[in-house]
Amino acid sequence: MKKLLVILGPTSTGKTDLGLNCAKKFNGELIACDSRQVYKKLDIGTGKLPSNFLPFAGAKLKGLDIGIGKLPGHKVRVEKGKGFWEMDGVKIWMYDVADTKNQYTVFDYVRDANRAIDEILKKGKLPIIVGGTGLYLKALLEGLPNLDIPINRSLRRRLEKLSKEELQKELQQISSDKWESLNGSDRQNPRRLIRAIELVSINDINTTAVGLMSTVGGKKLQTDMLKIGLTAPRKVLYQRIDKRVISRIDQGMIDEAKRLHKEGLSFERMRQLGLEYGVLADYLEGKITSIEELIKIMQGKIHGYARRQLTWFKKEEKVFWFDITEDGWQGRVESRVRSWYYSTHDKKN
């Protein structure tokens, strides 16, 4: 049975660092599971670069393919632009697989990540999925029904003009079953309503809705999976987030956004890319006038994000959680992974 390591948890807990360490020790490669790191050129704002990565003087980072810098202890060499990044000698897949101009979907993610995983397995290496985007992780590991019902652009274009009430009415008319199946908050959620209408209208046209599209490997590959979760008390999480926002600004996050806009990324699209980029768009457009304000707002937004991640991951099953504020957690994670990695018999949990 193929082994697959998953590292999940809220932002700023050091998932990628742990992933890199595991990769070095257990001959692995990383697969990022993040809805924004998939986009090219969103490097600093999405945290593709380690947040404490300090470029050496002279090392060119901005929009280039290679950066050399240092982390607290050691030199790091970052290379990108080959379909994966290579950081400190470890390959990271699912960075830079899409253009910001196009919307990258969960479907795309599952397809592409499966390919990367297959390739890693073929080489006899350990795939390490490092994930913060709950939905993507779920889709990849468990599959989502209806995932193969594609986005219907023209339908969406029409529906997006409608008010919430109109959407509700339309869904009720087309399929009261679907409407009944939605919970109270989704019924108020235009985006969910649109997707629901999209789904049922395809069913009506009699297109077969295939069930579970994919699990790892494309064909229900049986895997021996170990899930490691990283977490920390709220307060600590917030502190780490706050610090990281500042260090990203030091790394040049604002310039990155400026450059992206100059290269044709509209502020509207930038907002769609969420969090940092949304706030940065406000800043560049003058809706936020000081860096202090920018920092505060950004920190607050990411606090909320971390909360939502915790809510989501709370329900994830069979996760071995580690609190990164407890001494020796890294040693414990490592021995946990080690015993799993070298076991020949499949673990029940």
Place this chain on the structure above:
RNA sequence: ACGGGAGUGGUGAAAUGGUAUCACGAAGGUCUCCAAAACCUUCUUUCCAGGUCCGAAUCCUGGCUCCCGUG
């Protein structure tokens, strides 16, 4: 001490005397393709004490606190 101004949720603001509102924040939640997204719920009774009025955050009196100017 005197003159002037101000006291509304954690923060910043709003409310011709008429059911205390908004943003941010915090906490909880939803989740079958924008998911770092979108959405839902909760969080003050207006500095204190009196008074006027059918009715007060809003008007009056007193107290307390803060800010500005003068000494």
